Amino acid sequence: MNDFNFYSPTEFVFGRGRECETGRYVKKYGGSRVLIHFGGGSAVKSGLLDKVKKSLEEEGVAYFELGGVKPNPRDTLVYEGIELCRREGIDFILAVGGGSVIDSAKGIAAGVVYEGDFWDFYCGKKVVKALPVGVVVTISAAGSEGSGDSVITKEEGMLKRATGSDALRPRFSVLDPELTMTLPAYQTACGATDIMAHVFERYFTNTKEVEITDRLCEAVLMTMLRETPRVIADPKNYDARANIMWAGMVAHNNIVGVGREQDWNSHGLEHELSGLYDCAHGAGLAVIMPAWMEFVCKHDVMRFCQMATRVFGVDMDFTDPEKTAREGIRRFRTFLHSIGMPINFAELGAKEEDIPVLVEKLGVDDGRTGGFVHLSSEDAAEIYRIAVKAEL
């Protein structure tokens, strides 16, 4: 096991109707002039935004609003948010939405207190301070409500880049599973895929002897295998929604990832897809992750056997371990298909002829990839090609 620090100071406020307590938590964590940051119309139409505003008013907290966050959130809106915060003397950013809104809020929070261009943080500069961020989560997916990570897309060139720092971990996050009940099945499945990917990126490691985090990873994955089909079949199933929502946090606050080298190549490969095609991140992952697994499987067949047997219930074939390993990957892809996810380029709306562009933008030779298997540009191209022709 590797040495590590683990710090997850977010207060999680979980359960039915708890968004009505938002104002109390904003005040508890020092907010007096708040930017409410949100996406499109659903937070407005559902009445969620009104509930949140009411709870702020009850606590005498002033607020300003900035909506319009898109999936794959853009740098342009972050700049706008930074300006607004400076102009109005805002001291707290409240994200009401899913991963895109939370990530955008983190970008603003880091940018407001930084003299330079906030994009520096997405090009390798470490965030050391930021305005406090609070969250009301509306989609189980990104896990951004419990993480210090943020992914922003530079509109010019659709360049998707990430940053991460404990300074960006939210002070509190409200998680009400009921808020996710109206999500369409497709978005629900995209979120579930993202959650599983966050675990797999940590699970595949060259670090030996990390049984505790291996087992915790498997716990989250098995939970997702059970709960996702239930919620696709019955969107109003509170308990299934609740299990997925908490699994989404556990998958990404790094409790399942400490003590080990991680990979994150699938996320990198996917970011170029959603960057280029503006597709849902989870959908892109559904196409890329099993393809990546097939490409790297031979690097550590026994680790894939462990996944196959422990998570997917495959019988170990002791005469042919690789067969077991590949059966695990096959079951993962079959699962993704069963919940309505695309499994190849055509289903995603991606094009084989764009592979050189994707590989070029990925820029794997700049040292960002590694972890389980370091990928060359040619490796990345091959994974995209596997994803082109993937079938059940």
Place this chain on the structure above:
Amino acid sequence: MNDFNFYSPTEFVFGRGRECETGRYVKKYGGSRVLIHFGGGSAVKSGLLDKVKKSLEEEGVAYFELGGVKPNPRDTLVYEGIELCRREGIDFILAVGGGSVIDSAKGIAAGVVYEGDFWDFYCGKKVVKALPVGVVVTISAAGSEGSGDSVITKEEGMLKRATGSDALRPRFSVLDPELTMTLPAYQTACGATDIMAHVFERYFTNTKEVEITDRLCEAVLMTMLRETPRVIADPKNYDARANIMWAGMVAHNNIVGVGREQDWNSHGLEHELSGLYDCAHGAGLAVIMPAWMEFVCKHDVMRFCQMATRVFGVDMDFTDPEKTAREGIRRFRTFLHSIGMPINFAELGAKEEDIPVLVEKLGVDDGRTGGFVHLSSEDAAEIYRIAVKAEL
């Protein structure tokens, strides 16, 4: 799933030699005049205390010392610590030791800033503020390094009582698995038993549909089944020590316990044993926990079947589920015996004729017990009687 708040703001500093960074973390979390609280001679003899003091000196942090914490830490030393802190204007408590030292430090931290008798907090009063506490852990067991809990024994009458509050969660905890390598096998096994018990107290619940925390519980238990025998066989196995140490934190900061009713009756029943006989808490749990399981098994046979099959690898007997359930309990007791734990009263040094005294002190009719199965005094007596005659 039940509604909940989860808040675990402790910064965990995990790995080889990291106790040398203690001073830096004390300073980071606001300590300038520190009480170093510790137990007997081992922290002195091993040189650990010197390392910690050196790291404080390097940061220019003043310190005072209070050693002498015993297993089942006493109120008398807590009073002494409170006096010392007030006299010297101490602003930070640094616990260097295991669960007893950490619990004693928490008692002091709560007491210093409270006008009344700190024992109030162990009789039901809620701790709302306390001095900040930091920890250097030397034993994997209590999980007190990541929890807001503290258990103190009132010397007069050997009354063992608990308190819990987020205000008592340590600001940081240093966990260096190497520090646990010199622990005797018996203490190591006691610690492992305590860790497993912390999980089981959460696992047995009447709350339905908590798959994510069920799976996380099982992850910790399976880790302990793998790593404990390895460390008993090879005390210097760093990775096994590391997995157990992190499992011990995960088992008790409540990440595996949220969203569900918990039980804690086994801990209550055990506290009377270690209160009366001053035996190791883990050893008492090894005697009590399987006995408690046997007594409550019929309350929810399928939950015990889940434990038996998922954790202990028992083949489900579909014609006789209770047989499966009881086989799981049998394997748990066999495991405890295999790591050198006592499994009945005689092996623990407890006496059947004391059962009325134990039941009397437990005072189960005061409403403290409940959770999975509410126990009457007669139920408690029966569990003790099962523990008297337990065999493999």
